[in-house]
Amino acid sequence: MDFNDTPDEATFRAQARSWLETNAKPLGDGERRGALAEPEDREAVDRSQAWQKQKADAGWACITWPKEYGGRGATPMQAAIWAQEEQCFEVPPNIFSIGIGMAGPTILAHGTDEQKEKWIPKLITGEEIWCQLFSEPAAGSDLAGLRTTAVRDGEDWLINGQKIWTSGAHWSDWGVIVARHDPSAVKHAGLTYFVVDMHAPGVEVRPITTINGGRIFNEVFFSDVRIPDAYRLDAVGNGWRVAITTLMNERASIGAAGGDAMIDELLALASEPQPDGSRPLDNAAVRQKLADFYVRSKGIENAGKRILTTLSKGGLPGPEASLAKLVAGSLMQELADYAIGLQGQAGVIQSSWTDRYLSIPGIRIAGGTDEVLRNIISERVLGLPPEARADKGLPFKDIPSGPPNA
Ligand SMILES: Cc1cc2nc3c(=O)[nH]c(=O)nc-3n(C[C@H](O)[C@H](O)[C@H](O)COP(=O)(O)OP(=O)(O)OC[C@H]3O[C@@H](n4cnc5c(N)ncnc54)[C@H](O)[C@@H]3O)c2cc1C
Numbered sequence: 001m002d003f004n005d006t007p008d009e010a011t012f013r014a015q016a017r018s019w020l021e022t023n024a025k026p027l028g029d030g031e032r033r034g035a036l037a038e039p040e041d042r043e044a045v046d047r048s049q050a051w052q053k054q055k056a057d058a059g060w061a062c063i064t065w066p067k068e069y070g071g072r073g074a075t076p077m078q079a080a081i082w083a084q085e086e087q088c089f090e091v092p093p094n095i096f097s098i099g100i101g102m103a104g105p106t107i108l109a110h111g112t113d114e115q116k117e118k119w120i121p122k123l124i125t126g127e128e129i130w131c132q133l134f135s136e137p138a139a140g141s142d143l144a145g146l147r148t149t150a151v152r153d154g155e156d157w158l159i160n161g162q163k164i165w166t167s168g169a170h171w172s173d174w175g176v177i178v179a180r181h182d183p184s185a186v187k188h189a190g191l192t193y194f195v196v197d198m199h200a201p202g203v204e205v206r207p208i209t210t211i212n213g214g215r216i217f218n219e220v221f222f223s224d225v226r227i228p229d230a231y232r233l234d235a236v237g238n239g240w241r242v243a244i245t246t247l248m249n250e251r252a253s254i255g256a257a258g259g260d261a262m263i264d265e266l267l268a269l270a271s272e273p274q275p276d277g278s279r280p281l282d283n284a285a286v287r288q289k290l291a292d293f294y295v296r297s298k299g300i301e302n303a304g305k306r307i308l309t310t311l312s313k314g315g316l317p318g319p320e321a322s323l324a325k326l327v328a329g330s331l332m333q334e335l336a337d338y339a340i341g342l343q344g345q346a347g348v349i350q351s352s353w354t355d356r357y358l359s360i361p362g363i364r365i366a367g368g369t370d371e372v373l374r375n376i377i378s379e380r381v382l383g384l385p386p387e388a389r390a391d392k393g394l395p396f397k398d399i400p401s402g403p404p405n406a
Contacts, residue, residue, distance in 0.1 A: 005081070012078050016085045019058060024089040038167070039093045040215055045129070045171050047092035052126025062100060062124045065108065069120040076308050087261065098168060099123050099130030103176045103195075106246045110193070110234040119174065119195065132250075133163040133177040133196065133220060134243065138401070140165075141372045143178070144187045144240060145391075145399075148222060150179035150194065157181075157194065157232070159202075159225040165366075169205045169218040172198045176246060177227075178239045183397040190396050191239030195231040202226075212358040248321055250367040262335045262356070263297050266290065269339055280342050289338060296331050300324050319380040326373040329364035336360055 005013060020026075039045045055061040056070060063079035065071025072078075104123045107115055122128040139146040148161025159179055169175065175196045182190035196203070202225035208217040234242045270280040270290060280286045303324040310318060336357040340347035348354060364370050378384040391399045 009077060009081060012074075013081050013085060016060070016082050019060060020085055020089050023054060023058075024091050027088055027090055038097070038216055039095050039171075044093055045095050048095040049126040049129075051092045052096060052124075056125040061126070062104070065104065065120065065124060069116060070124040071120075080304075080308055095129055095168065095171060096123070096126060098132050099128070099174075102132060102246045102249045103130040103174070105249045106176060106193075106242060107195075107233065109245050110238075110242045114230070115195075115233070128173040129168065129171045131166050131169045131172040131175045131198065132246065133166055133169070133175045134246075135165045136162060137164050141369055143243065144191065145396075146178060146180060146191070148177070148179045149183075150181045150192055150227070152181070152229075153226075155229050156226045157192075157229065159194075159196065159222045159227055161222050163220040163222075165208075166205075166218045166220045167216050167366075169198065169220050170207065170215075174198060175220075176233075178243050180396065181236060181239075184395045185237070186393060187391060187396045187399065188240040189237055191243070192236050193233045193239040193242035194227045195233060196222075196225065196227050197231075200225050200227075210359065210362070212355050214359065247367060248318070262332060262339075263290075263293055266293070266335055266339050266342075269342060286342070293331065293335055293338075296327060300328050300331065303327070319376055322368065322373040322376045323381070325368065326370055326377070329360070329370065332363060333357070333360045 039048050052061055059072055060082065062071040063074045063082050064076055065073070067073035100123055104120060107119055111119070119128075123130065134143055134146070136146050136148060146161075148159065148163065150157045150159055157179075159177070161179065163177070166175070175198050177194050177196045178191050179194065180190050181192045184190070198205070202223045204221040204223070206219045206221070207215060208219060209215055210217060267281075267290060270286055273279050281290075303320055306320050307324065310320070336353055339353045340350070340357060343350055343353075368376070375387060379386050
């Protein structure tokens with residue numbers, strides 16, 4: 001793949017930049033916005049929705065999504081160019097990382113035409129916010145071990161159970177949910193994937209506050225929640241296959257965050273003169289560390305370009321998305337740690353770096369922990385023998401769980 005812009009791409013980049021210059025304030029020279037900023041209050045959510053609408057009205061929202069639903073119908077490469085340019089402008093934090101980053105691509109890949117017509121246009125215009133209801137108290141890494149049930153009742157399904165760590169559920173209109181319709185089937189085969197109305201009777205959202213005081217997470221309880229069968233994505237029993245589409249898009253988007261913006265900030269910090277007039281950057285050990293961070297971030301960038309190549313050939317992000325996420329998570333954490341250290345005692349009271357230091361470990365857990373990603377890479381990229389799985393081939397209801405005699 002040639003990483004330079006083709007003439008067409010250069011034209012597209014110029015158009016994107018020109019629209020952004022008219023509609024948003026540029027960041028300083030070389031500054032880039034962190035890709036992971038999420039709104040934490042209603043005012044920020046409103047700004048995020050207004051920005052999405054503004055982009056949609058001008059044809060700059062959901063660059064690769066079909067034109068018939070309000071997307072731009074452009075290439076993954078053009079979407080990447082847009083993202084690179086938008087990062088250089090002061091725009092609101094993004095409330096759509098789940099809706100547009102994960103739910104939308106899943107509906108486009110597995111939904112019927114009616115489902116696409118119902119949900120995709122309002123995702124593009126930012127009118128509706130989505131959340132991802134996968135994890136449960138006893139099913140995170142082992143997602144296929146989830147226990148929320150879906151029982152068919154006429155034209156509906158009745159959903160009962162509990163989800164946890166649901167980002168943005170308190171702002172959401174819709175959620176994507178995986179539930180167990182058949183406990184007699186082996187665990188992956190007994191799952192079905194639905195879209196659930198977050199305002200439906202029986203849905204209860206309870207907040208969880210994070211270590212840095214953040215308010216992004218929730219527990220969500222389902223008590224006899226009715227989901228029409230028309231909101232089922234793909235066939236009954238295909239839930240695992242559909243969930244993989246969502247997870248691959250999640251890993252690709254987290255991996256793509258890459259820490260680039262943080263490297264720029266760290267470089268700026270290391271270039272600032274200290275009270276004695278020296279700069280951290282004058283120290284060879286600091287330069288070597290920054291060079292190491294830079295090399296790793298370029299590795300992630302190039303892994304991201306491999307993902308783009310796959311997408312531009314019509315494929316889905318594969319195990320390489322796990323690789324980018326694995327390296328990006330630890331790189332961002334080390335960057336924040338090093339930035340705090342560079343500032344000496346002042347580092348621990350400098351909120352922008354300490355805040356990230358406390359929140360980045362979550363990136364190493366969300367959408368697949370480091371250990372789980374290593375398992376995926378060892379099995380699917382390196383072809384090493386799979387993990388021993390004691391539950392393989394057993395009906396879900398016969399898998400031992402909890403303490404003996406429980
Ligand atoms: C910032 C953030 C946002 C999130 N947002 C959402 C969301 O919107 N929706 C949602 O559904 N979930 C969300 N989650 C939940 C996330 O998907 C889970 O936390 C994650 O899958 C890990 O599951 P767990 O927390 O149950 O940990 P566990 O799976 O219990 O893991 C505990 C430890 O055991 C290790 N481990 C587990 N299995 C293996 C194995 N086979 N081999 C080696 N080690 C293993 C893990 O690496 C980890 O260190 C979010 C999490 C975070 C941190």
